[in-house]
Amino acid sequence: MSGVPFIAIEGPIGIGKTSLAKKLSVHYDFHLLKEIVEENPFLGKFYDDIDEWSFQTEMFFLCNRFKQLEDIEKKFLNQDKAAVADYHISKNMIFAKRTLQPDKFEKYEQIYHILTRDMPVPNMMIYLHASLDTILERIQMRGRDIEQNIKASYLAQLAQDYEDYMNEFEILHPDIPVIRIDGDKIDFVKHQHDLDGIIEQVDKQLQSFRAMRR
Template identity: 70%
Template sequence: MAQLPFIAVEGPIGVGKTSLSKKIAAHFEFHLLKEIVEENPFLGKFYDDIEEWSFQTEMFFLCNRYKQLEDIDKKFLQEGKPVVADYHISKNMIFAQRTLKEDQFRKYSRIFDILTGDMPRPNMVIYLHAGLDTLFDRIRMRNRDVEANIQPEYLHQLSEDYETFMDHFENTHPDIPVIRLNGDNFDFVKHQSDLDYILEEIKAHMNKGEVIK
């Protein structure tokens, strides 16, 4: 059965999730859901000392994303209004598995399952990926203070984690369309033709009846 569009744009840090989400929202007149990033008071400390500050950082993100999805469900999805988000709630587990100690991860997983068990999940995913040079170029361009100390090793591991996660996601959710885009080859900010291609891909999936307009 076709569903109201709830699109998630996902990918590693710096790949352009928010920029693309904004353009999708403007083109299709969808509500834009943006994740809270710089407001996380632990994030700068996290990049300085991942082991020390990972649990606090991930719990802050989880609680805020839970609240965002709860609000989105009540104010938009239940009212028949489409949404595009610059994250998928499952991203929390990607980061948690990479950064948390084993005992912390067990606690975190239980909390995650409780909070998100009945939350709405996106029914279309756009997955952006890119090489480290592209990611670091874009991170430098947006010049966020909290991202100044991101290490290449961490970003490389995270990119690999995303690839593993998306492969698993496609295998376990064959009913949810995934549009994969290589950020090394697509620059939808500078090139309208690249953006047009992405918008047409989204429209094609909606026209197939996988999600309704």
């Protein structure tokens, strides 16, 4: 685990991870790590035909996230510079388990564990969650063309997968605090007081983190 603050933000597609990461990056003057999404050349095809294009899509994401985390460790965390990311690399397994056929998942899992064995681990997680209606509304609002063909049933299953994943994450990583944000009740993009409430929770965790390292 990093000796400086390294915050990861997670949650389903369209929930506002990047928006929150940007706001926290500005507020705390932390380096912003954004996942590569639209640059994935397979993503549009994936949403049209998940079975056909899932392996290529997931491998592209895995390799790019590995490279990003490798860079962030060398250039920032190892230089005592804090960072906030709009993803946690273990999200790859959420999608891979859902989209890959068993034979391809086995190969993917082996590669995943080799690549992530020595990757930096966040010391704080923010989990954004919301109902399917809210997720669909936010996806529509941001208007990415490649996301317009996503099936509601896929998003609903993904939201449940995230919930299961985060519940397991808290059990497996009791030393990493998780801040849960209900997107049905909180809109930190439109309302400053909602953002202030999140920052207040992050402040408490940062104070605890720094106290432990004195």
